[in-house]
Amino acid sequence: MSGDVLLRVEGLTRRFDISKPWLNRVVERAQKQYLTANADVSFEIRRGETFALVGESGSGKSTIAKMIVGLLEPSAGRIHFDGHEMDFASGAEMRKLRRRFQMIFQDPFASLNPRWRVGDIIAEPIHTFGLLKGAEVTREVGRLLDLVGLSSADAGKFPHEFSGGQRQRIAIARALSSKPEFIVCDEPTSALDVSVQAQILNLMRDLQDEFGLTYLLISHDLSVVRHMSNRIGVLYLGRLVEVAEARALFTDPQHPYTRMLLDAVPDLALSGRRRRPVTGEIPNPIDPPPGCAFHPRCPLVMDVCRQTLPQPRATASGHASCHAVAAQDALSVD
Template identity: 50%
Template sequence: MSETPVLEVNGLVKHFPVARGVLRRKLIGLVRAVEDVSFEIARGETLALVGESGCGKSTTGRLVLRLMNPTSGSIRFKGEEIANVDKDAMRRMRRHLQIIFQDPYASLNPRMTVGDILREPLNVHEIGDGASRAARVRELLDVVGLQAEHAARYPHQFSGGQRQRIGIARALAVNPDLIVCDEPVSALDVSIQAQIVNLLQNLQQRFGLSYLFIAHDLAVVKHISDRVAVMYLGKLVEIADKKTIYAKPLHPYTQALMAAIPKTDPNLRAKRVMLQGDVPNPFNPPTGCRFHTRCPHAQARCSAEEPVLREAASGHRVACHFFETLPPPVIVARSGPPQGKFAERLAAFEAAKQKQEAMKV
């Protein structure tokens, strides 16, 4: 019998009402931020949730943590339904579900010392006494690569990378099972990104953590994820293990995302998939497949019928009517080395990660 997943999400929906009038009493429609999202995360696994800005990634993470209430759907944590539990029950559950925020500058209280920040979750959940909490603060600082004397300092006295380490230590304070990482490295320099990614991986191995890793940087996702779920306009369009989705993406949107990643081999490049137009408004999403207005392979059926997320292979699901007949991504010879800032960023990330690995040895 297989082990129960740490997290099971089924048919998750979040709609935000839009009203107008002096008292905002007249409902004029709904913003469909998250629509019928389903996935699971095993113990010790990292599921990366990727997509363009505004596609519903962060909203999904907050729904999982019950920082906002879902419109409908099921959220099961270690087999227990938490989508509809009351505030008191959810407060007891929160010690097992934590989050690392995107902005290391805004997510720490500037009026609290680092020691107070790390003691706060212990105080809230009434874990230990004064002496044990002080010892726990010192342990957490050591775990994330900071010094014990840093507990007396304030957040403004630290760099961005150090602040994010403090945020990670705060998430670890109550020994959680699942951590939602909401773009935890996007606000950091490339070399610091590699350090934080390495830290997250080391902590995962040490404590058996599960991560929902929300990101838009596919170079970072490739290093840390076990599986990848691709989101577009509130819906999942493809989900598979990392190796499969980077080597053989089947949905046209996933292919466009992957084609935009510069190849590390300077003699190869992917044929760019140029998407037309902008992401549609979630207040009035297209009928049928939400991607059909930008898809280079769209047919009449795409605008009339919404595709379901169906099996393409074991563990590989795709929401496309015609993925079996789509041409595969084309890799062609390159006449020169990779160009652009993204290529430079990828190369710098690879170099920083190699440096970190060498330092471990």
């Protein structure tokens, strides 16, 4: 794998205005309220790799995905795709960039228009970007269906005639139809049963090998992430707390939150490993704790954690933002 960066995200921040309507605010004398879904998120994705973002609810992982593909506008920060800064307001230039990235969604029952035939669904990107015409479109749709393990005769059917796994295959065929280089996969298998999940994960891997695709995988499932990705970013309450190579993250997690997440995964191997009890719940993102947002649940909490936000510090294969990790490093250097 080359070190060539395909996507670079810098200081990505997104705030949502969740204030009550103007009239209510005046009557109740309430302030405007904001929810910070993401704050100062920066990472790079190299060409051909799978970069995963894991996190629980409220971590803002889907918000990042939506900002990258232009479904949401960032409140601050920049996104560079293959050296071009993404500016979704500019028409013509963006059109050229748009063809090169695609998205696969979580819910295969909502991601296909129920009133469209499968063929039309898959052909929509082809028509939108004007890639092919007439009979060529039909042939290409047939080829794509074949590629994802369906038959070209399925083009004439409607989505409700398919199972969840087959629908996800259709969604993948649609994503592939504009011949993209980069695909954002937002929880692509969390709505599927495990046996079907395995099919879709295998298919995604095969397609990556065949077309040299780059994936951004958004997931809450650590085992899926472990299986699929090269590098992993862990999000907690909208901030990236740790980034590491996949293997390193699972064998030697740095951030206490990463460790907690790993401990929470049920152990299928029945190794008898006694898990450390996980404590506490994710705070309300409208009103996050000061300092390090993880401090109320952290076993390693120190005074400084309650006051100042930890800055990212380099680790063996990435970085982690934690005062305790920093203190440990300082000790080992001494």
